[in-house]
Amino acid sequence: MMESDRELLLRLRSGDERAFVSLVECYHEPMLHLAASFVPSRAVAEEVVQDTWLALLRGLEGFEGRSSLKTWLFRILVNRARTTGSREQRSVPVADPEPVVDSSRFDGSGSWADPPERWIELAEGRLEAGKLAYRIRAWINQLPARQRAVVLLRDVEGMSSEEVCAVLALSEGNQRVLLHRGRSRLRQLFEDEFRGVR
Amino acid sequence: MRLLLRRDLVCQQAVELVTEYLEGTLSRSARRRFEAHLAGCPHCTEYLAQMRETISLTGRLEPEDLTSQMRDEFVDLYRRWRSEQQ
Numbered sequence: 455m456m457e458s459d460r461e462l463l464l465r466l467r468s469g470d471e472r473a474f475v476s477l478v479e480c481y482h483e484p485m486l487h488l489a490a491s492f493v494p495s496r497a498v499a500e501e502v503v504q505d506t507w508l509a510l511l512r513g514l515e516g517f518e519g520r521s522s523l524k525t526w527l528f529r530i531l532v533n534r535a536r537t538t539g540s541r542e543q544r545s546v547p548v549a550d551p552e553p554v555v556d557s558s559r560f561d562g563s564g565s566w567a568d569p570p571e572r573w574i575e576l577a578e579g580r581l582e583a584g585k586l587a588y589r590i591r592a593w594i595n596q597l598p599a600r601q602r603a604v605v606l607l608r609d610v611e612g613m614s615s616e617e618v619c620a621v622l623a624l625s626e627g628n629q630r631v632l633l634h635r636g637r638s639r640l641r642q643l644f645e646d647e648f649r650g651v652r
Numbered sequence: 653m654r655l656l657l658r659r660d661l662v663c664q665q666a667v668e669l670v671t672e673y674l675e676g677t678l679s680r681s682a683r684r685r686f687e688a689h690l691a692g693c694p695h696c697t698e699y700l701a702q703m704r705e706t707i708s709l710t711g712r713l714e715p716e717d718l719t720s721q722m723r724d725e726f727v728d729l730y731r732r733w734r735s736e737q738q
Binding site: 469471474475478479480481482483484507508511512553554555557560563564565566569570572573574577578581586587590591594605609610612615626630633634637638640641644645 | 662663664665667668670671672675677693695696698699701702703705706707709710711712713714715716717718722723726727729730731733734
């Protein structure tokens with residue numbers, strides 16, 4: 455078990471309210487975003503997250519630390535969201551036919567005809583000014599559910615691919631395809647946002 | 653003009669390999685081909701930089717603070733659980 459988890463568990467088990475509140479502060483909102491990718495409404499997502507917190511508390515005594523506390527928490531969430539949600543179709547395999555960059559942007563030999571426009575500095579400036587974060591949130595929310603779940607866990611939460619596979623019960627290969635599509639779509643949205651701004 | 657070798661990547665293929673490249677899951681030869689393509693292609697180099705920037709930007713999103721009402725609700729939840737324990 456990780457040292458930070460061991461200490462946190464001790465505090466949670468021994469009645470330290472602040473330890474619980476700080477855990478909620480870290481993960482309540484991220485869990486809401488993830489739950490929303492499985493269930494049809496915000497209200498249902500909130501219910502699922504509430505249930506998850508209760509399940510965490512009830513499971514504390516039995517937690518053995520085979521995964522990190524965070525991975526365990528998100529697994530509880532995903533299991534509950536899957537039982538509740540109807541949106542996700544687990545049996546559908548991850549299809550891989552469509553290119554992530556529109557083929558009209560390449561010439562007949564496969565070289566860029568309409569190359570990527572530069573936007574990195576513009577995005578940095580706008581993020582700094584506090585005017586980009588809510589747009590990025592909105593774009594992530596527009597991603598197809600499974601891509602959204604992977605992007606939220608990998609790139610927003612910073613989990614490793616192993617952790618994401620464990621939380622979402624995905625193979626490494628499927629996780630990577632979903633990540634590739636989600637990230638590529640977001641890159642395109644950044645480019646669209648800043649196209650012609652220069 | 654250099655002949656296009658069968659093993660050379662074109663841009664349209666390179667953009668599909670970006671995630672595998674960043675994840676470190678390309679074979680050594682595929683990685684070499686990818687890097688050789690980048691070395692001669694400023695557009696794909698920019699594309700890769702933009703994918704890295706996309707990851708970096710999403711990684712800087714932060715959860716909003718809990719409202720004081722929610723904080724109180726969670727303290728209540730925790731206290732109820734504690735009292736069940738005893």
